[in-house]
Amino acid sequence: MARSWERMVQRNTQQVNKQRKKQGKDSIYASSSKSAAKNSDIFKGRNIVFPVVLMLLGIMFWVVGSIDEARGSGILANWLGVVLYFALAALLFFRRPYLKVERNRVSTIKYNRERWLQAGDIEKITLSRGVVVLKYKGKRKQWIFSKLINRYNTEAMGVRLEEFGKANNIEVVHE
Numbered sequence: 383m384a385r386s387w388e389r390m391v392q393r394n395t396q397q398v399n400k401q402r403k404k405q406g407k408d409s410i411y412a413s414s415s416k417s418a419a420k421n422s423d424i425f426k427g428r429n430i431v432f433p434v435v436l437m438l439l440g441i442m443f444w445v446v447g448s449i450d451e452a453r454g455s456g457i458l459a460n461w462l463g464v465v466l467y468f469a470l471a472a473l474l475f476f477r478r479p480y481l482k483v484e485r486n487r488v489s490t491i492k493y494n495r496e497r498w499l500q501a502g503d504i505e506k507i508t509l510s511r512g513v514v515v516l517k518y519k520g521k522r523k524q525w526i527f528s529k530l531i532n533r534y535n536t537e538a539m540g541v542r543l544e545e546f547g548k549a550n551n552i553e554v555v556h557e
Contacts, residue, residue: 425542427533439467443464499525
């Protein structure tokens with residue numbers, strides 16, 4: 383019974399969306415996602431330090447492998463390691479870290495997953511010249527967004543997080 387109901391809802395949704403498209407309106411679910419996108423600000427950075435370290439490690443292994451090439455053993459493994467270091471460096475460089483500030487929560491990518499904090503879980507926001515820090519309530523953990531390491535626009539982030547703090551009664555500290 384449940385699957386047939388889901389199919390019927392999906393079929394009716396498709397029909398309504400076709401009619402709305404002919405009328406020049408947005409689809410049923412598009413309006414809610416656009417309004418959520420209007421209420422959120424995304425601050426993107428660029429990860430530079432760690433990819434450069436990986437590139438240097440790849441170059442180091444390439445040099446060591448070319449010196450040891452006289453023996454001829456393990457050449458394929460050496461080249462595979464070098465290529466994988468370069469590929470990982472490129473992956474981390476082109477995957478940009480971000481801070482997304484919504485009405486009552488913030489989110490970012492930590493440890494290869496999207497993590498978010500509700501406004502009630504944030505103890506204080508510390509704004510400095512090149513660093514923005516979000517501290518959890520009751521824990522030692524904190525999110526650090528740095529202009530030096532990840533190339534964030536910390537001035538714009540500070541302005542938006544100050545508004546976020548005022549709206550959600552979070553202590554904002556300027557250093």
